[in-house]
Amino acid sequence: MKIGELARRTGxxxxxLRYYEGxxxxxxxxxxxxxxxxxxxxxxxVRRIKMLGAAGMTLETIQRLLPCVRNNDPAFTPCxxxxxxxxxxxxxxxxxxxxxxxxxxxxxxxxxxxx
Amino acid sequence: MKIGELARRTGxxxxxLRYYEGxxxxxxxxxxxxxxxxxxxxxxxVRRIKMLGAAGMTLETIQRLLPCVRNNDPAFTPCxxxxxxxxxxxxxxxxxxxxxxxxxxxxxxxxxxxx
DNA sequence: GTAAGGTCTGACAGCGCTGTAAGGGTCAAG
DNA sequence: CTTGACCCTTACAGCGCTGTCAGACCTTAC
Numbered sequence: 001m002k003i004g005e006l007a008r009r010t011g012x013x014x015x016x017l018r019y020y021e022g023x024x025x026x027x028x029x030x031x032x033x034x035x036x037x038x039x040x041x042x043x044x045x046v047r048r049i050k051m052l053g054a055a056g057m058t059l060e061t062i063q064r065l066l067p068c069v070r071n072n073d074p075a076f077t078p079c080x081x082x083x084x085x086x087x088x089x090x091x092x093x094x095x096x097x098x099x100x101x102x103x104x105x106x107x108x109x110x111x112x113x114x115x
Numbered sequence: 116m117k118i119g120e121l122a123r124r125t126g127x128x129x130x131x132l133r134y135y136e137g138x139x140x141x142x143x144x145x146x147x148x149x150x151x152x153x154x155x156x157x158x159x160x161v162r163r164i165k166m167l168g169a170a171g172m173t174l175e176t177i178q179r180l181l182p183c184v185r186n187n188d189p190a191f192t193p194c195x196x197x198x199x200x201x202x203x204x205x206x207x208x209x210x211x212x213x214x215x216x217x218x219x220x221x222x223x224x225x226x227x228x229x230x
Numbered sequence: 231g232t233a234a235g236g237t238c239t240g241a242c243a244g245c246g247c248t249g250t251a252a253g254g255g256t257c258a259a260g
Numbered sequence: 261c262t263t264g265a266c267c268c269t270t271a272c273a274g275c276g277c278t279g280t281c282a283g284a285c286c287t288t289a290c
Contacts, residue, residue, distance in 0.1 A: 015248060033256055035267055056218035086226045093219045097212055103171035104208045111201045119236060130278060148286050150237060
């Protein structure tokens with residue numbers, strides 16, 4: 001299928017589909033005219049990218065993860081790096097939450113002092 | 116005092132001090148030669164900016180808040196907007212934390228499914 | 231007078247993602 | 261063949277902050 005249809009089916013903008021390709025996450029065939037030609041396989045990949053992106057991952061991280069994600073949704077093929085990357089991501093998120101919580105505390109303090 | 120000294124005393128880089136000025140948060144006097152000349156008043160302001168920044172605020176937000184912050188550290192002069200802005204900021208942070216928590220849940224789910 | 235160290239302005243770079251616009255082919259239906 | 265819908269590439273913009281570099285002037289002290 002062409003890029004427009006894929007965009008419609010996955011809800012990912014055409015711009016982003018091309019971006020994914022530029023970042024090496026996707027490598028669709030090309031028609032003689034140079035049109036990108038995506039197969040169902042690729043559509044699946046896009047859905048996975050979207051999924052992992054929803055979890056707050058960077059495209060670069062997703063790229064490292066993609067080779068391990070060959071099956072259905074939250075089912076992963078055993079890939080050595082996999083666990084490590086996922087755990088690292090969770091750690092990253094925890095750090096951000098921690099930082100935000102501290103900010104929240106500070107602000108709440110200010111707020112309280114204004115009564 | 117000149118910019119270098121202020122930077123040393125506050126721990127804010129020279130670059131950022133100039134940036135604050137560009138954003139309208141600071142307006143030091145100038146010597147005949149065009150050097151920025153900060154007074155103790157200004158040093159206080161920088162400390163406040165730093166403080167609010169540590170709470171995760173944008174310079175733009177801080178700017179709106181500055182006129183209300185005339186006293187010591189977490190003590191604020193009653194300023195009508197003040198409460199509103201602070202509360203809004205807390206809300207913003209809560210949203211971000213919520214988003215991150217969801218991401219965390221998703222990732223933790225993946226992690227669990229990899230065992 | 232000279233040299234070192236501080237300051238000035240202006241501008242480019244990067245982070246990660248996303249939209250949009252320009253200029254120009256391709257394809258399918260009428 | 262023409263038209264409209266789609267596609268292609270390239271590149272600029274913006275978010276908010278920060279570092280760094282270039283080219284040039286000021287100041288202080290020897």
